[in-house]
Amino acid sequence: MVAxxxxxxxxxxxxxxxxxxxxxxxxxxxxxxxxxLRHGRDVAxxxxxxxVSRLLGTERFLGEIRIxxxxxxxxxxxxxxxxxxxxxxxxxxxxxxxxxxxxxxxxEKRLSVKEAxxxxxxxxxxxxxxxxxxxxxxDVKPENVLLEAGHAILADFGIARAVSVAGAGxxxxxxxxxxTPEYMSPEACGSEPAIDGRSDQYSLACVLYEMLAGQPPFxxxxxxxxxxxxLYDEVLPLGTLRPEVHxxxxxxxxxxxxxxxxxxxxxxxxxxxxxxxxxxxxxEEAKSIAVLPFVNMSPNPDDGYLGDGxxxxxxxxxxKIQGLRVASRTSAFVYKDHxxxxxxxxxxxxxxxxxxxxxxxxxxxxxxxxxxxALLSPP
Numbered sequence: 001m002v003a004x005x006x007x008x009x010x011x012x013x014x015x016x017x018x019x020x021x022x023x024x025x026x027x028x029x030x031x032x033x034x035x036x037l038r039h040g041r042d043v044a045x046x047x048x049x050x051x052v053s054r055l056l057g058t059e060r061f062l063g064e065i066r067i068x069x070x071x072x073x074x075x076x077x078x079x080x081x082x083x084x085x086x087x088x089x090x091x092x093x094x095x096x097x098x099x100x101x102x103x104x105x106x107x108e109k110r111l112s113v114k115e116a117x118x119x120x121x122x123x124x125x126x127x128x129x130x131x132x133x134x135x136x137x138x139d140v141k142p143e144n145v146l147l148e149a150g151h152a153i154l155a156d157f158g159i160a161r162a163v164s165v166a167g168a169g170x171x172x173x174x175x176x177x178x179x180t181p182e183y184m185s186p187e188a189c190g191s192e193p194a195i196d197g198r199s200d201q202y203s204l205a206c207v208l209y210e211m212l213a214g215q216p217p218f219x220x221x222x223x224x225x226x227x228x229x230x231l232y233d234e235v236l237p238l239g240t241l242r243p244e245v246h247x248x249x250x251x252x253x254x255x256x257x258x259x260x261x262x263x264x265x266x267x268x269x270x271x272x273x274x275x276x277x278x279x280x281x282x283x284e285e286a287k288s289i290a291v292l293p294f295v296n297m298s299p300n301p302d303d304g305y306l307g308d309g310x311x312x313x314x315x316x317x318x319x320k321i322q323g324l325r326v327a328s329r330t331s332a333f334v335y336k337d338h339x340x341x342x343x344x345x346x347x348x349x350x351x352x353x354x355x356x357x358x359x360x361x362x363x364x365x366x367x368x369x370x371x372x373x374a375l376l377s378p379p
Contacts, residue, residue: 005050005086005088006019008086009047009085009086009088009090011086012085012086013034013045013085013090015037016036016037016038016081017034017035017036017037017043017045017092018034018035018037019032019034019045020032020033020034020035021033023044027049028048028049028052028163029046029047029048029049029052030046030047030049031044031045031046031047032044032045032047033045033095034092034095036080036092041094041095042095043080043092043093043094043095044092044093044094044095044096045090045091045092045093046090046091046092046093046156046159047085047088047089047090048088048089048090049088050087050088052089052163053084053087053088053089054087056089056163058084058089061089061162061163062082062083062084062089064161064162065079065082065091065159065162066082067135068135068157068159068161068162069082070133071129071130071133071135071157073125073126073129073130074125074126074151074153075122075123075125075126075129075151075152075153075154076126076129076130076153076154076157077093077094077096077146077153077154077155077156077157078093078094079091079092079093079157080092080093080094091159093155093156096146096148098146098147099146099147099148100142100143100145100146100147101119101142101143101145101146101147101152101207101211102141102142102143102145104147105142105210105211105214109214110210110211110212110213110214110242111211111212113212113242113244113245113246113249115211116208116211116212117208117249117275117276118151118152119145119147119152119208119211120204120207120208120211120272120275121272121275121276122151122152122153123140123145123152123154123204123207124204124268124269124271124272125268125269125272126153126154126157127140127154127197127200127201127204127268128197128267128268128269128272130157131196131197131200131267131268135157135161136161136195136196136197136199136200137154137156137157137160137161137200137203138160138161138164138179138188138195138199138200139156139159139160139179139180139183139203140154140183140200140203140204140206140207141180141182141183141203141206141207142207142210143180144156145207160179179203181223181226181227181230182206182216182218182219182226183203183206183207183216184203184227184230185198185199185202185203185230185261186202186230186231186259187199187261189227189230189231190231196261197267197268198261198264198265199261200268201256201264201265201268201271202256202257202258202261202264204256204268204271205217205253205256205257205271206257208253208275209235209238209253209257212238212241212242212245212249212253213238213241213242214241214242215241217235217236217257218230218233218235231259235254235257237250237254238250238253238254246278248274248275248277248278249275251274252265252271252274252275253275255274256271288324288325288326288327289318289324289325289326289327290326290327290332291311291314291315291318291326291327291332292311292332292335292336292345293307293308293311293332293333293335293336294306294307294308294310294311295307311329311332311333312329315329315332
């Protein structure tokens, strides 16, 4: 913000707020600490840039802000005020001097599994509360997560949605997007018109992944490359980056990171339940096996059908064993002709404490092209 604009802003807000130092700035806004003259407290004022303010328009933006301002929940940082000052849109939040999750991650890279899950479930509670009222955050990221008194609070709630809805009625410039690339859902990356709470679920899963693994699910040199990876790439299995993470957490995170919203959890409450406590599973239910397709090692490629047939026979025979869960043919045959480490395939299929069996007794050969392999998860 140029000096002249800043002085105009100070003058426009002078009857309510005494603008202080700058706290931070981004591509769309600048944040200042200010004294709330009416209530005798410090607040944080986020001011949208002049170009963004002109693009969105006052009435449409502030109308959306009022909806979000009605949210009252322990895990949501409230909005105190909003308005138009000197042609610039602004909104007012409590001033909190950290600690913020981004600060923790920059300092420590990752959190303990227990704390990461606790932060994620706190945020899920706040998001679920808002989703039931038809409000989506659209910018869940570590920079918007405050860690205070043993619980997590989500800031800027509804702001991204307000920008998105207001911007939809304006002639947005090319490249104008709402959200942060590392945490945007595929549907948000693709600018789909109908986005619901499952987009926030994906973003929260990205945050939980980073808290556990020390990096977001997708990283790249440019924002455009990160967006492309959200749209098309499979995420690196969380268990390979941090093996001590329990498999029920790994499975929940990967489900929430599904490309198609229909494949994620139906609600944030369901996601929180899945990551916070493993389901009660009997010893019999815990016995499970997946059979991967044979590789045709003959010189005749037309013999491939023989391997498929043998795999089918094995699957059929195993399915008759009472108390044994057999991974479906569809799940197993996804990995036909894939040249991946069998341990990675096991992670993706959700096999936790794994034992590996194969025709070839040398387990290291499984890193190549096994003639036959089965993944067994013992009770």
